[in-house]
Amino acid sequence: MQDPRISPISIDIQRAAGIARFGWADGHETTYDAITLRWLCPCAYCRGEAGMPGWLDSNPTLTPAQVTLTDVALVGTYAIQCTWGDGHASGFHTFMLLREMCPCATCVADRERRHADHAAGTASPEAARHWHGGSGQ
Ligand SMILES: [Zn+2]
Numbered sequence: 001m002q003d004p005r006i007s008p009i010s011i012d013i014q015r016a017a018g019i020a021r022f023g024w025a026d027g028h029e030t031t032y033d034a035i036t037l038r039w040l041c042p043c044a045y046c047r048g049e050a051g052m053p054g055w056l057d058s059n060p061t062l063t064p065a066q067v068t069l070t071d072v073a074l075v076g077t078y079a080i081q082c083t084w085g086d087g088h089a090s091g092f093h094t095f096m097l098l099r100e101m102c103p104c105a106t107c108v109a110d111r112e113r114r115h116a117d118h119a120a121g122t123a124s125p126e127a128a129r130h131w132h133g134g135s136g137q
């Protein structure tokens, strides 16, 4: 059975507003704006391959057309394929990527914590306390 964290139960694409919303089977919701989604494009052209940097690695200034979502198609049960205003459509954003890079405050904080743990080698008691602390009660 697929991980509920990366199983979308709803996908809501608002092309005019440039918003893509995903509701996941574990109850979490992820909302992307089109610009963020374009920067996440995982295709070989944008990301590079075989150790070569990709187009997005050159930190380009994206044109309005390049961040206009013109179409979104489901790819099997694991990804979406975005078509952009400049015709670019070679990137498959997997649900794993979309969940992993979720821009909500909770997930951003979670990634920073994991990054800090990783940098420290192992999770320190300090980090554990930070994680379990919390809600201000
Ligand atoms: Zn791309």
Ligand SMILES: [Zn+2]
Residues within 6 Å of the ligand: 028, 029, 030, 102, 103, 104, 105, 106, 107, 108
């Ligand atoms: Zn999130």
